Amino acid sequence: MxxxxxxxxxxxxxxxxxxxxxxxxxxxxxxxxxxxxxxxxxxxxxxxxxxxxxxxxxxxxxxxxxxxxxxxxxLDRLLDDKKRELAEKADQYESIVDDLSDELDAADPVEEQFWTAAVGPEETIDLFLERLAAADQSIIMVAADPVPQRDMRTVGDDVLATLEDALDRGVSVDVLMTRRLVNSLSENVGERYRTTLQARDDFDVRTSEEVTGSFNLLDDSEVCIPVSYTHL
Structure with a gap:
């Protein structure tokens, strides 16, 4: 209560x-x-x-x-006080994140090979979006047909939002995909592309029916490869 x-x-x-x-x-x-x-x-x-x-x-x-x-x-006054307090905390946390980002980014990178994997549709998408969000310079995406286990309309919206964030921080994005994959995406993705992304010099999308596999190259140094599997 x-x-x-x-x-x-x-x-x-x-x-x-x-x-x-x-x-x-x-x-x-x-x-x-x-x-x-x-x-x-x-x-x-x-x-x-x-x-x-x-x-x-x-x-x-x-x-x-x-x-x-x-x-x-x-009650309105108490609510206003709480909103003001939460807004101040949000500003405080954003400042902390900015300070920590500068501090952590300043650390010397460790040059060592590393690979990881995710199993399951949700885990795979979460890892994929995380890696897209980590890109600093470039994203190259090559995508073949839709993955049956995934809701491509929802996934497409999430990926597009992550790519837009990447573009806003100066990352170039190049995408090559099949027409079948394009048709599986939501109307929102098509609308955002036509009204916002199509005219950008740092965003390029092409289609080809010759694409038979999928992979993503991030910053010319990290590769993300989706692997389909079936239960025996």
Whole structure:
């Protein structure tokens, strides 16, 4: 069940606000009794929810009285605070990623052969997209017929999005494929190609019925080869 604590309030703060909704204008002492918040903590709690703009005060009265802000307004304010907090964290994490990217990219590369493999449609596509996203200079794709085990319309959308990201960071992309494979792709892929990619000098697509195999060459140094298999 949802609670005010999910929006950032402490247990005492949530109790105090709920109690204020029931009591109406009240003093700190009366609120302490109504909310079961210890008297030694009630002023700190009231100051805290006042900073959240969840209460209004009547300073002219002696002792000072407090009244709760209407729930719809209070919840909107808590939600806005959370959104602002998440936006700040997102900016912070993006800054950390930028700093770490610069630091990690500055490391000397290890010149050693390495190969890996993925088994299964989802794992294979995930690895393929990961390697496309790692390209720094060039991507050459040669693709024959569609793979029966894959939803080529969905795969095509994912691959196109990854290729667009690569183009935006300065990677050239050359694609050679069969007409049959082109026809298996989604309408969105065709539309994006016609409206956005066709005019780009760093993106070239050609078709040929002479293509009989599939492979991908990344940065002239890494090869990705799909291998079909059947269960015996």
């Amino acid at each position: 949802a609670s005010l604590r999910d929006l950032g309030l402490s247990e005492y703060e949530a109790r105090a606000y709920r109690a204020l909704l029931n009591t109406g204008p009240t003093t700190a002492k009366e609120l302490s009794r109504a909310s079961d918040v210890p008297m030694g903590r009630i002023y700190d709690v009231l100051n805290s929810i006042e900073q959240y703009n969840l209460v209004r005060t009547q300073t002219a009265s002696r002792p000072k009285k407090y009244v709760a802000v209407e729930p719809s307004t209070a």
